[in-house]
Amino acid sequence: MTPSSIFMFIILLASIAFIVVHQRSLAISKNKRQKLHSLPRHYGYFAATCALLPGIFVLAIWLVFSSSTLDGIIINQLSTHMTIETDVQAQLLINRVKMVMDTATQLETDPNVIAAASEYLRLEGMGRYATLFFALGLGCLGMGYAYLKTGVEFRARNKFEKILMIILAFCSGIAIFTTLGIVLSLLFESIRFFKEVPLYDFLTGLQWSPQTALRGDQVASSGSFGAVPLFAGTLMISLIAMTVAVPVGLLAAIYMTQYASKRLRKITKPILEILAGVPTVVYGFFAALVIAPAFKDFGDLIGLPIDSHSALAAGFVMGIMIIPFISSLSDDAITAVPQSLKDGSMALGATKSETIKKVIIPAALPGIIGAILLAVSRAIGETMIVVMAAGMQANLTANPMESVTTVTVQIVKLLTGDQEFDSAKTLSAFALGLVLFVATLFLNILAQRTVRKYREAYD
Amino acid sequence: MNALNPTEVKNMLDLEKNTKMTVEGLNVFYGDTHAVKDVSLNLRKDEVTALIGPSGCGKSTFLRCLNRMNDTVDSCRVEGMIKLDGQNIYDKNIDVVQLRARVGMVFQKPNPFPKSIYDNVAYGPRIHGLAETSADLDEIVATSLEKAGLWVEVKDRLESSGTSLSGGQQQRLCIARAIAVSPEVILMDEPCSALDPIATAKVEQLIETLRGKYAIAIVTHSMQQAARISQKTAFFHMGTLIEQGETSAIFTAPAEEKTRDYITGRFG
């Protein structure tokens, strides 16, 4: 009796409930020669729901609480045979018990453990039957309720639809939970971080070197958490990316919407879509493998010292990544400009490019600006390209040929190296995440405002 | 062949002199749709010509051929001859930019640019380089707005956006914008259909004052309007020009059955 078979039973009961109540409502409508409020199947649906929901609820409770309860019981029993002092010991014992249960391993020699394993199996089996019993029992009650309710007056469809609606509403509430989860998970850790490193120092410090000593006897760098070099690096790379992406993306969008023939559009649109679909880790690999060395070689050729992990290379590739993003959003903004404005300009004898430059672009400008803002927020949050192609070392510089690091790189670096949940080093990753979240949130809200404005202008 | 008498000749010459645009055997296709079928029609400098007919009969299409606005529709193919002052406008060496400046157009829905009123009117003169100095430009803008009967209403708010005006004002602004490049012909495609009765009346009045200075062609759905403002009327049906003539004649004694049915509301 596995949880999934319990689930199947519950489903079965729900089906039965549907059939029974459906039949009953059919019978009622026949006997009384009176019209039911809802269709027979609505009564069926309602009954099925009444049978299903309590069953699912019981099963969920079992799934959530069973293992801790059973573990406790088994430990209790085992403690009569052996000394179990700590929770940890208990946990390890349970693992041994479960290994015996799952794999019937021959390695286990302790008879107590083997006995406990069979006991565990027995209890678990009992628990599952109890679950099944309660699930089906409550389900039957639900079905009975629905059965009794079935009648001419009862508005089964409305009731059923109401339940449906609650489920739908709950689903849309998940977005809120997610945001809440993000904010809370970032905030808690960040607050702990800011207890050690003052917020002001974090936001204005010019020195970033988070590698603090882990133990007392270790002599390491003193650790400083001034995030300005990270912000500067992030901004520089984003700026380079935008310098590549905005003109190319915008011009491409203009060409696609205003000049390209249908056939050309048919070819190029998928190209841009593929470009948009390429995972960023691939761009990162491409940057590290092709672009960065190429830039460096080019620098050597003309006598410019370009770092092998220059901001330029990372920014350039990020720019490529963002081109389709900008072009598709600008495309939308441009096509949203009503044809009548274009006609108005053309009818005055303006050439196409004059129309585009003087009428279409200004009219689409809010949308385009919104697109650019969204693209910036994307660039700021982009991770893999910079992890693979930008530097690791915080470096406060204005020279794009040097290597700089970004907020996201540092988050990855801090969290994939060491994992401990109390040092300032690890916590600083969450603080950086919070900064990132707030920054992109701000940009998004701004972008949405601008975009909404131009939508209003034409709707 | 009989000899012509002097008055007749004078009339014909007069006609010739006053004819601004001539259309001969015009056929227009959108892909496979034959939207305008073998239409011939003249526009005279001193008259307002109204184009009427049920929806989809090709009025707009016809109108948009006169300044080659149909060039912007990919699938559109135009056959036949359209002459502006005797020159075929579909000639290869005709400059579309110049043509459209000479043949202005006003659309069904007022479509001011989302710029200031001033910039709306100045747009045409600027792109064509019609004003040497900014004083010239001011002058052009003022005159155009005045001609469009909008000057008094907007002279104190030239900087506010064209879209902030009311519908009727917007339509007159569009007319001013067309006038600003000193066109010779003005085409109007249902210029009043999006306006309320009062604004409609103002625009009709404006058309009346413009008559004589520009050759005007106007598409309208309202027979009443056609009767009020036009001197010539052309009735289209399913792409064909069924009948044309003096407005008064068409509305009182149409030659064709279809025309009569239409203007008495039998169909459409």
Place this chain on the structure above:
Amino acid sequence: MNALNPTEVKNMLDLEKNTKMTVEGLNVFYGDTHAVKDVSLNLRKDEVTALIGPSGCGKSTFLRCLNRMNDTVDSCRVEGMIKLDGQNIYDKNIDVVQLRARVGMVFQKPNPFPKSIYDNVAYGPRIHGLAETSADLDEIVATSLEKAGLWVEVKDRLESSGTSLSGGQQQRLCIARAIAVSPEVILMDEPCSALDPIATAKVEQLIETLRGKYAIAIVTHSMQQAARISQKTAFFHMGTLIEQGETSAIFTAPAEEKTRDYITGRFG
């Protein structure tokens, strides 16, 4: 007070008996827009009532109140009393679903579901559980299509999509669909405005045959159409019911200046 004479009483009772819907002091608001202002009007079982008036005057809004279609518009607020067979349809314990089955509606643009012709017609009976067996359902579909004058044209292709029909056929399909739930009232909002003259004629003919079986209210832009098919006409202007009465009376001797102006094409 004078005593009523028997014929008068009989007439009044007759009137009472034949009145299907009564509207009293109806006011409708969309947010701040007051779209329908204090309108009172009766629909009779044995008549076609035409609602005319210039665009935006509130005809559609009025019509959509009669089967509470306006409930689907969030911003819409309805005040006043609408009774169907003496029962207020805006009453709390009225079931909208049932109401809409009793008061059917046909829209301006034919809107068949993108399903088969059969399913289009069968949809209403299915959701209301009107047919016990599939033979019943077949019967309902066939009868409805026949009543809508479409049976002959589609009986061999009931499985093809409703959208594959011509515009006129689609509109008649929509009427059949409405009939299939055996409504008592049918509301039509410019049912012919998207149709060509021939299709229009067919639909008008159909309305003629339906008259007497259903109370019918029809919104139309064409005065000719109103004159052709309706027995009562109501003229709306800017949300107000200006005038109502026998169609023949309204079109020959309107009591109000506005009505006269409108039907003679002075505005609109």
Place this chain on the structure above:
Amino acid sequence: QTRDQIRIVGSSTVFPFATAVAEEFGRSGSFKTPIVESTGSGGGLKLFCSGVGLSHPDITNASRRIKSTEVALCAKNGVTDVTEVKIGFDGIVLANAKGAHQFKLSLKDIYLALAKEVPAPGTQGGTSNLIANPYITWDQINAELPNVKIKVMGPPPTSGTRDAFNELAIEAGCKAFAGNAALKKSDKALYKQKCRSIREDGAYVEEGENDNLIVQKLQADTDVLGVFGFSFLDQNSDSVQGSLIAKKGTDFKEPTFENISSGAYPVSRSLFFYVKKKHVGVVPGIAEYLAAFTNEDAWGDEGYLTDRGLIPLPESERRVIAKNTKMLVNLSLK
């Protein structure tokens, strides 16, 4: 949850060896292949010592010995029975790109180049004589070295390589000055602090814990020296070269397999891993994994780990350790 898969964390230096054994172990069939994460020695020990139980790793690799403080941390969290397995040697090399100048350095040179504070020129160190490191180019330290800016990329403090480097190179160089040596006797804590601190003015660049990246960056910038384990040099011998290092004077030794194994190369260290005894028999396969690691096929003179750059222990030592490992002898720090 139950766990039927060994979880290993720890040093990036030991990572290639641990993964190689893990893969072999998985290949041999009866158990799942262990999951190995590279977290650095310090981070690994911290995770390892954070508790007993299935959410904590079973084994941690370290490129240095566990410290008494770490043992204490372990004990505090109930991780009391730990078995230490020494697996071999690794040399720490200072390397730069092939084709650039090959450095010959004494430990003293390294100390002078990289310590936070160094004795003022002409003095023998001691607290009073220590000044902030003034050297900018190598030839300022030693005229025989090239006139190249001092720039060294090395691992961060979490790495065992860094610990060992501090101890074996910097501290050893530091001790060479009489004043500093005297300090050791008078104030041990201060001595440690002075002799093991690395400069933070940009000459020493911390480069994450992934040694591979350093190798790549050296190729890109030929003026830079990198600090990493011998196995990485061995893997990348076609693109980087190790500097010669002398314990004293000019007795320069190249970092080679033989020199490290024999102890002639001064900056070499032992590699370890640590096993949580309480997990043995709970998580299946730990004992077998240990056996696989301490098998001659793996860590022997001709074992496959030598192909990956591990420098084996002397055979006699191996025999003892293998035996102890089998018996899960408790760690004792002496």
Place this chain on the structure above:
Amino acid sequence: MNIDRDLKPTDWTDPKIVARIKSRYNKERRFKIYGFSAMAAASIFLFVLIGTIGANGISGLFQTYIKLDVTFEQSRFNNISQSASNEEITSAVQTASYRTLLRNAVYAKFPDVKNRRDKRRLAALISPGARTKLKEYVQDNPSVIGTTQTLWLLASDDIDQLQKGAIDAAKPESDRRVKDIELTWVAQLEKEKAIQIQFHKDFFTNGDSRDPENVGILGAVMGTIFTLTVTLLLAFPVGLFAAIYLEEFAPQNKFTDFIEININNLAAVPSIVFGLLGLAVFLGTFNLPRSAPLVGGLTLALMTLPTIIISSRAAIKAVPPSIRDAAFGLGASRAQVVFHHVVPLAMPGILTGTIIGMAQALGETAPLLMIGMVAFIVDIPGSAMDAATALPVQVFIWANSPERLFIEKTSAAILILLLFLISMNAVAIWLRNKFEKQW
């Protein structure tokens, strides 16, 4: 209305104006060229990207193999006889040292090599992965025990790189990883036609490995499949329901607005922040196992949810109101209108949005790094609870490995990833085109 002023008619033959028109046309042409170049540039980027990766990736699907005579001495298999029981055979096959078998085979091929160091080199010609193959081979054919078989065995990565030309034999010996003596061996093998580049199908069936020649993509593919399945099972129904609710049922109020703002913002929150969320919530609070596709799937589901909701809403919105009116007019309840008409009609759009969201999730790496899906994992995961990596993470891991051959392997993995992506996008485009003009 008074019109006393008149505009002066434009003289279109004025040379100034003629010149101006000419220059305007030139500008027009230039502008068009800019636009075209921008589009061409974007296309060129794509081709360079795919070209570079494709060139490397294709060769990553091939490996060098060496032909050797392997003697399966009975003594190495516990001296079992032909008549041994199945269990005996299995255990003998299980415990035999294939390493020694292989070694002896290579030594036999080059009997002249005596030096210890060279012998080690010799043994290193063959990849350790060959052992697994050999074992499987014996498992499948126990009858070979006691015989000598000629087999093609996987060569090590250095030899492979040499054969593929990535190692330049002309360089001085100290500058290359393959030494002179190995070159002579390879030359001899070549003469005997005993070395060959073959299609390496193990790449599709192996898990990760330390040896680049031996790595396979299956572990990552399975990890991705489990992850995406979890994502899809969660994100699709929840996203669809949320979209339906917001578009069709939600009252217009502050709360709904708040949900909407939330969704729009979530759509643009950097993916790494979702990784932090997963780390803190799923690993930290719910104590779900590290590195598990379940956690990855949950995290990615939260990440793709906004995409799915937004595109589903757009699709639902695009269903013409006339359809809704028709159904309402017949007396359908709101739920009936939605589930009978609106959702089926919007389904192509919803599916398109879902596929695009899933494609996004497929390519996502950063959040997975945060929840420990970056580790050395050899075993092919068998469920969503087993430790696993995913395709893009595997790309990241391999891209950061020093061995040369990993560049090819990374590229090959990327090709597979792109294949998945492009086919998903193609389905989305097809769906969109097929159902675009329905009404």
